[in-house]
Amino acid sequence: MANTIKSLRSPLGRARGLGSAKEGAHHWWAQRLTAIALIPLTIWFAYSLASLAGGSYADFTAWLSAPINATLMILVVSVAFHHAQLGMQVVFEDYVSSHALRTGTIIAVKFACAAFAALSIVSILVVAFGR
């Protein structure tokens, strides 16, 4: 009997997106676009992380002040925080049923992601340009 189900795709999944999409399509597209951008960026980041994680101040700042590394690092933090913020929104939408609490937590996460992204980018620039 169970064999009669051939696909994991639900009838709802097949119907979704065929009607009016409003702004949900933009969220969906932005999540995918940032995901694609993050594939090369995070592979580069994972390798850098493994190389530098326990390293010294001198090593890390010398590395980060190379323009290519500063540039890629700015891209990593801006795209990753944006993707994280979009993703966490979906998680809260799924689990927090109170409208007020849900909206409040989503706003808090979005503000926090923007703040930490700004801190990260400014920090990279401070290291890159020197104090």
Add this chain to the structure above:
Amino acid sequence: MSSSAKSAIRPLSPHLQVYRLPLTAILSITHRITGIGLSAGLLLLAWWLAAAAYGPDAYAAYAKVAGSWLGYLVWFGFSLALYFHLCNGIRHLFWDMGKGFEIAQAQRSDKLVIIAAIVLTVLTWLAAM
């Protein structure tokens, strides 16, 4: 009355306490858990970068934690979560194109995702050594 063929094949939501989740379902929730964990990990990255910007003293406080075995464990875990989420994310992108939805295909890509995530994590740390 309820025994028509149509109602018999309707998929039901699993009762989580009695139903053993298939691997595909475990990977699905793992994608979400790693996404949350990676978001938290970005805060550590912000700490790292800010410590470098504030100077040697701030950096020493960061390096004391990051250079410990616990620090390495956290960053290693971050990289494993990242590679899992990345490989499973690529699978999501194929699903978005309507590819790989058959159960047999999904079961094969389950294993591919797990193996690729582990191999990439190990290769990354070996290459960086």
